[in-house]
Amino acid sequence: MSSDTKGAGIKDDYAQQIAGDLSANHTAQDRVRGELQRLQEELSQLEDNSKILLKMQDALGVPATVKSATAPAAAKRSARRAAVPSARKASPAAEKSGEKAAEKAAEKAAASKTAAPAKVSRSRTTKAAGKTAAAKKDAVGPSWLELVTAVFAGQSEPRSAAEVTDSLSTTHPDRKVQAAVIRNTLEQGVARGLLERSKQGRSVYYLPTASPAAPAESTPTGPLS
Missing domain, CATH: 1.10.10.10 (Winged helix-like DNA-binding domain superfamily/Winged helix DNA-binding domain)
Structure with a gap:
């Protein structure tokens, strides 16, 4: 009688442990699926932006530096897209930012050239202030x-x-x-x-x-x- 009761208790313990592990497994699956969907959407948006930038290169007559995806890679992406919900298309704001990327790059280059003399001047001022403080401390x-x-x-x-x-x-x-x-x-x-x-x-x-x-x-x- 006691051995049957003990065996039933062990069985219940195993059943509870298995149920808990199974619940944790399902939760992990849901998390991974959500992460996979997010990454797929992000990849799709990056690909759309890449197309826009390639068109800009063609319009400017700049030689292409990024090779187009091969057929096997495109097939793999199609298979992945079929496994998860379709990703959102690039928003109008993203397309607009892609079109202005070249202009912003030129503006940043000009700003860096202007800021260089200012940095040198600040560095000299800081060194002079440090020497003055050291002289005061000695005095x-x-x-x-x-x-x-x-x-x-x-x-x-x-x-x-x-x-x-x-x-x-x-x-x-x-x-x-x-x-x-x-x-x-x-x-x-x-x-x-x-x-x-x-x-x-x-x-x-x-x-x-x-x-x-x-x-x-x-x-x-x-x-x-």
């Missing part, structure tokens, strides 16, 4: 991160942001030192592992790490001059 001097870490060089005592700001104002009178910029730079040093942050009551102090790494070049976080 600015060390970054804020380099200046801030230099304040802690050879020291182990913690210092507040205000103390660092005052020290930089004294040692670098040519730079416009702002407290907000110095505070942000100190936090940047903490994030990079160059400084450590400590808190005493409501005050925040900074001190160099045990083995600080060399400060990397960074983009200033505020006005430099």
Whole structure:
């Protein structure tokens, strides 16, 4: 009794699996048929456009560069068209675009010749701007991160942001030192592992790490001059 029940359960499982595989197979067939029909329509439209372009070549007296399809190839296409619904003919818009293809090609060639000097001019302008920016960067001097870490060089005592700001104002009178910029730079040093942050009551102090790494070049976080 139990063996019959087990056998019936296995049979039902196989039947469900086969039904699912069959449904997936039919779905895949429908998808492939739809794709085949789409490709056939696209091929038919390209062939129609090719005929129009060949006529234009003949009218312009240009030697043909594309050979016409051979008889076996035409027979194969006819057989494929018989297997699927007939493709749509080329739309009037497609025919009109085909007739203007030669004119657009000539316009693009003329536009490319005109654009070439403009590209050269833009390239020279970009290079000049890059040189100017590099010169300005050299004139600015060390970054804020380099200046801030230099304040802690050879020291182990913690210092507040205000103390660092005052020290930089004294040692670098040519730079416009702002407290907000110095505070942000100190936090940047903490994030990079160059400084450590400590808190005493409501005050925040900074001190160099045990083995600080060399400060990397960074983009200033505020006005430099």
